[in-house]
Amino acid sequence: MFTGIIEETGKIQTIRKGAESSFISVQAKKIMQDVQLGDSIAVNGVCLTVTAFSQGGFTADVMNETFKRSSLGSLSTGSPVNLERAMPANGRFGGHIVSGHIDGTGTVSAIQKDDNAVWYTIKTTPDILRYIIEKGSVAIDGISLTVAKAERDRFSVSVIPHTASMTILPGRRVGDTVNLENDCIGKYVERLMGIQQAKNNITADFLMKYGF
Template structure:
């Protein structure tokens, strides 16, 4: 589990088949083989460690669902080590299980901030609410605005300088992970509604006509 507070920007050094080699320094501190590291918001297991980086294996499903399959030599990625029990939760709870990708629709400067609008599929927009959380390429961000097909986030100077957002442009593909709490609420709501149906009551022994209105 992660917080969405990026610790370091890493640089891709190899992308052979399902292997990703990332040059990094800060996130290597205390990291061992088998530990989890978030790479652009994707939770990956460290397969090997080098003096100036680490290697992870990326499954085909992950390559299809995220933007990791588009990475090339020299590309930059957001890195974060797994949250330590008792550590500060500066962002929000991020699992590192990317739900899908979105496309940067616009990048607009507004005084000291930068407003980035991202188009997202319907199946993810249903979980996005005004002033709620979302992880974009592993960065914990607050929704500043949204419509039926997209949402906007406001980036301060620090975020632009300490993450890959400083180089994001229109048309770029970004990883999205919606707030897990929204999924739990939907799941629980669905079960509550199910309890009110005749089929559900019949399944649990209540036979005959049942008025649930």
């Protein structure tokens, strides 16, 4: 589990996409202080398992399906990436619950300066937007952010200077693809509500009628 608070930005050293096996090697520094084989590291929001490491970086196997369903497939040697280690049990929960299992991708449709902040507007699909609510949480390339505005086919976030300085967001341009992970709480609630409705015919109107 992750929090969406990026620890550092690294760079892709090697990326190989093969018919049977694929992997990436990432140059990193801060997160290598206590890394072990088998550790989970989120790379642009995608949870990957460390299969080898050295003082200056780590390697992770990547399923071809992951390349297809995320923006990792568009990376190349030298590409900057957001990095976060899995949260320790005694760590502070600075962001929100992030699993590292992205729900899909979106496209940066607008970038607008607003005093010292920057607004990023992301266009995406209905299956992602159904869980996007104003003032709710979303992870963009693994970054925990608050939704400032939600529209029919897109949503916007306002990014403060500190967040921008610690992530790869300043390098994003209109048209770029980003990884998106919805707040998992909404997905679980929807699933459980569906099960209960099927069992007991409980509807939203029923809950409202009895004060829920």
